[in-house]
Amino acid sequence: NAGVTQTPKFRVLKTGQSMTLLCAQDMNHEYMYWYRQDPGMGLRLIHYSVGEGTTAKGEVPDGYNVSRLKKQNFLLGLESAAPSQTSVYFCASSYSPRGGEQYFGPGTRLTVT
Amino acid sequence: AQSVAQPEDQVNVAEGNPLTVKCTYSVSGNPYLFWYVQYPNRGLQFLLKYITGDNLVKGSYGFEAEFNKSQTSFHLKKPSALVSDSALYFCAVRDIRQDVRFGAGTRLTVKP
Numbered sequence: 001n002a003g004v005t006q007t008p009k010f011r012v013l014k015t016g017q018s019m020t021l022l023c024a025q026d027m028n029h030e031y032m033y034w035y036r037q038d039p040g041m042g043l044r045l046i047h048y049s050v051g052e053g054t055t056a057k058g059e060v061p062d063g064y065n066v067s068r069l070k071k072q073n074f075l076l077g078l079e080s081a082a083p084s085q086t087s088v089y090f091c092a093s094s095y096s097p098r099g100g101e102q103y104f105g106p107g108t109r110l111t112v113t
Numbered sequence: 114a115q116s117v118a119q120p121e122d123q124v125n126v127a128e129g130n131p132l133t134v135k136c137t138y139s140v141s142g143n144p145y146l147f148w149y150v151q152y153p154n155r156g157l158q159f160l161l162k163y164i165t166g167d168n169l170v171k172g173s174y175g176f177e178a179e180f181n182k183s184q185t186s187f188h189l190k191k192p193s194a195l196v197s198d199s200a201l202y203f204c205a206v207r208d209i210r211q212d213v214r215f216g217a218g219t220r221l222t223v224k225p
Contacts, residue, residue: 004156033213035215040122040217041217042119042203042215042216042217042218043157043203043215044215045213045214059214090156090157092156092157098145098164098207099145099162099164101147101159101162102147102149102157102159102213103159104149104156104157104158105156106155106156107154107155107156
């Protein structure tokens, strides 16, 4: 039981390049989330999904897109990376929309130069 | 929209002393409140949550938190701190919608 996994762990992009971050969970959770963590700002929700085929915007969605084609996977895309997107990205999943705690992946450290 | 405030960026305590990490929240309706801990270069780990019921919630590693509706607070506590408790602590709140708001985090340092 791996829990929540994220690939890649590290990535360096140049401004304007694109990439996709993959999140996978093996706990059969319906709900999945993408956050970014920046110093002094805690975690900010980018997008989330309440089930396969559904996505919704969070607090800071601009510049990101997501897809949930399979229940166990949640992809985060950057179409044209900007230095402001330099951050640590965390994926999480939960079994309940309100009362369920979230299970987090180990994070992806992204640097955009 | 819901929000969370952690008024202290840093909390320092001596090993063996009690610790408190503060959290206040703003939410419409009944809150769902959570505490998470983050160790260096790791993802967040769940500590405890308040959904309903008893205002004193017990969680992992000897931590507990007290829900105070009138003060809209959910402070994290531990009777006797350990050096290994040193980490970054996050409070989070969820309302009737699906998304979650996290506080900015409080760095706890426990000195021997």
